[in-house]
Amino acid sequence: MEEFQLIAIFLFVLFLLLGTGVWVGLALLGVAFVGMELFTTRPVGDTMITTIWSASSSWTLTALPLFIWMGEILYRTRLSQDMFKGLSPWLAPLPGGLVHTNIVGCTIFAAVSGSSAATLTTVGKMSIPELRKRNYPEKMVIGTLTGAATLGLMIPPSLTLIVYGVTVNESISELFIAGILPGLILASMFMAYVAIYSFVSSNYNPDSEAKQTFFEKLANSRFLIPIILLITVVIGSMYAGLATATEAAAIGVIGSLLLAASQKLLTWKTFYESLMGAVRTSAMIALILAGAAFLSLSMGFTGLPRALAETIAELELSRFELLMALLLFYVVIGCFLDGISSVVLTMAVVEPMIRTAGIDIIWFGIFIVVVVEMAQITPPIGFNLFVMQGITNHGMGYIARAAIPMFLIMVLMVFVLIFVPEIATYLPENMSKLNN
Template structure:
């Protein structure tokens, strides 16, 4: 069999197992084992052990359960309800109203978490119960959360950006600065779609609350102070250099526990319930990550990705033709690989092609990270889809259909940064030019 035939066989096997109801993590691991056992000369048992150990022993991954626990604390105390009460009067006149909190929440939390999985899980835990209780459309909420969760790797700090910077020998600071405007662009496109949808389906949006005076809005905004203080505290700890992005997660838990205790909404019952919930969700996510890491090893051993990249190089495409083909390739890879693996396994072949075509490596870093965001919502291995499936019990393919409009927004954003690369490069050029 050719390498492309092997890849097609493994993808078909994965689809059959997922459709048969096999656990997601088990599916990834089994497909990886079959690929290594029958199509390589390596030992699958040893590679399975090392892949699971390397993934779960990661220092960066230590932030994941802590951020999820922080979300559980917000969900199980009155803090999440207070946040929505404070936002409600300000969003009352905007079509979609509180539905925009999913986008705002993911954007704000993404700026401190650096992880799409942590962002998606945390904001979903806080926002979904409140939106459902207030009568908002669950499908739109799930679609927006699935897509906006990807902002965790686009709005800095971002672990994925650091991995790309190392692979491309690019400036981490420039990459961080370059992520802001594309992140705001995506938030605007997502909110724009929510406004458009709400105007087309007014019967599926709860009626607006009674109009309040400006003074009353300010008074009710006092409910935002606890969550606002928590966000400011986490950002301050990070910016001041007191903690790394991973250590910020621990500070976030301490801050949320302190605020909940000060508000007299923390007790032993919701403390242990939150801890148990965070443990279940974290174990689920880490098990899936380990399975994906093993499948990634299989893809590397078979050489499928290398052959695919060399095929693209042999086409001798124009610069924009190259970008168009890379979009298609990374969309396909996103159906089977996690984002960091996509960068590590393709950078050695793709980056020289990009430099030869005259593209800025910082621009390409944001370009590829936005494609990774799309991979997070692309079946059969759309990680944000899996997170929401395990949290809600709704099939990941149904959630993927709910996410399709936001998928279109992300494709539009990629088109815009390709036509207008200044969206990516203007901030780092301006800041670094002033030597700040």
């Protein structure tokens, strides 16, 4: 029972610090400091400095600010308008009509952003007014956009996958490639829901779109060429083994700068704003990672992760039972912490359990991202709910109810991943064979 007393002390200190408004990163450092002081004889100051430096100077981590900067630059371009013009002629004839632009638009922007909030804001600022103008059901517009924006956490370049890869010391490129198929399948499931809803709902009566010829549709597709080229170069270079995640991120930044320049939107003001936006986000995540690294070391010295892993092993849970327990666990803590904080805070304890159970660590990265996605749209701290509230001025409860179907689809996706793990493991395994 000693390990549970340790957990109780750690959690008490953590929630005490978070409850007083301390930043998450500093709260993690505080918990680790208390743990080291109370339960070890190690010199806390020297250990903390060394750990923070090691966590902050990781070469793998350099991909993070670059991908964030790429998303910040693209956020300040006409990308959302161009995507709507290019996608709407092709998606309008589908069952469900232009609501599909929410899902496909989020999928495309997620492939160059990596951020759920940036995806939601960029796609939403264009699609919401257009869909309202055409009398699409408000709940469907809000719900699909809130849910589909979470694809920014899975489809590469995903900031959550970068943080997960750094935390568990796994290949960022392999994690990125592993996220492609599950991300596309989840997007397809969202689209299937829209199509079914449009058939069975009596209040789904949007204004009909003017028909366009094939060549007119093709002409409008020219607006998609720059972004598709950028996605192909960034992700294709990693899949072909021509670039690491960091090098692909640098290519993405150059490509996004060229795209902004071609639209005559690259001014010193937008350049400075995008750079400072990337610095603020990167600094926040770096502080969380530094705190998590020190907390992991502190827990390691106390022997807590090993003791918990042994306790779980003694329970003789099956792989499915363990994953169900972790699903429930992450949904609950996701109600109170953002996705990145949820991952880094728990990996010190969860990683040994996963490795002991023989669960593929790359596959588990995709599993945890889907579960963290679910937490993005659950009250009271679901981050996408706050972003959507800022865009639409709807109440939090209204947005959460509108997103319930998307939440349930994500739950279904978790079971698909569990029973068909090859969805997440096939591409990384074949990438390794190609590169060898």
